[in-house]
Amino acid sequence: MELRLRLRDFCRAQRRLLVLTGAGCSTASGIPAYRDHTGEWRHPQPMRFEEFSRSAAARRRYWARSAAGWTRIATARPNAAHHALARLEGLGRIQAIVTQNVDGLHSKAGSRRVIDLHGRLDRVRCLDCGARSTRAALQDRLRALNPRWRAAGHAGPDGDQQLTDRACDGFQVPDCEHCGGRLKPDVVFFGEAIPRPRLAAALRSLDRADALLVVGSSLMVFSGFRFVRDARQRGLPVAAVTLGRTRADELLDLKLSADCCDALAWLADELDAAALAEA
Structure with missing residues (x-):
């Protein structure tokens, strides 16, 4: 619970989160992940x-x-993690979602500021x-x-x-x-470059962010890892909600090793309650 509370405080302190999502965000929708919890x-x-x-x-x-x-x-239908991120966007907490997934489930859940880094x-x-x-x-x-x-x-x-x-x-x-x-x-297949305009848009979103939140990604692929590396170079705090090891563990300020559906649904409830209390 302590890590969850730290995650809540992390997200409350940052008003312009850039969220980077990976395969772990969609496994509850019946789409298998590429890698196991060790990154293999x-x-x-x-x-x-x-x-x-x-x-x-x-x-x-x-x-x-x-x-x-x-x-x-x-x-496939959006799961609790997709819906929670759409709620957080609606609360004004998320300025963009950059997803490594190609399933389109963030858009189906109602998120509007989505960059499909690897296409659809x-x-x-x-x-x-x-x-x-x-x-x-x-x-x-x-x-x-x-x-x-x-x-x-x-x-x-x-x-x-x-x-x-x-x-x-x-x-x-x-x-x-x-x-x-x-x-x-x-x-984008392995060995294929991300289209430059799409990558540029994702990096501009990082420029506008005040923190990076990684959800359901091992970050083993460079196209995802680079966002953590670049965030650190910009002096931005970085948190992650994901199961297992990531390539960027040593660069994270906070890591919650948990199922992202449960954790993000709880986070959205907490921040929703905080917004009502502040209104």
């Missing part, structure tokens, strides 16, 4: 951009697995002409091309199913309707 890979490493862009077989494997797992992502799975982009479309529309095309295809496997963190290569054999992948090019989910 829990699933096979995700597709790398170079492999996807160069190999038709890799793209076939990716889209077969995505087709099998898409319904779980499309029907519900969008599709052509690698060749840049045309964009919805993932739902692509799912219809995938089903039309593969009417008899069925596969089952373990749920993966990328909105996919963990299928064997044999299970993906013969799967047909549509081309871009505009140019016949290669379709890719509009997310």
Whole structure:
């Protein structure tokens, strides 16, 4: 309880929190995390951009697995952590959320100041002409091309199913309707750079913040860790609510090792009560 009270006081003292969220924020919505509580890979490493862009077989494997797992992502609902962060934004405590997740659940929960650092799975982009479309529309095309295809496997963190290569054999992948090019989910793959305008917007949010709160992230990926590093360089305090080890443990002013749904719901209640008392 002492750490919870310190977290409450941390958030009460800062009026412009930048919140950085990771996979642990969405596990209660049925989306698995990449890593375990020690920071080690829990699933096979995700597709790398170079492999996807160069190999038709890799793209076939990716889209077969995505087709099998898409319904779980499309029907996922925000959990208590997402709703608590939306409440905190409504209380004027959060000036922006930068999320490493690609599930769109912060926006579904009602948060408005969201930067999807790694993109969104519900969008599709052509690698060749840049045309964009919805993932739902692509799912219809995938089903039309593969009417008899069925596969089952373990749920993966990328909105996919963990299928064997044999299970993906013969799967047909549509081309871009505009140019016949290669379709890719509009997310940042491993080995791919975050679009500069998006990264610049996230860093501007850090410039405007007076503290950083990390939620549900091991920070093992540099794109997340850099925000803690940069916050420290700016002299900003940093707190984290996450289970297990993080890459930035030595840089944190406060760390609450707890389930983020329970902790953030409690935090939102506390700050809501404080706002009513001050009114």
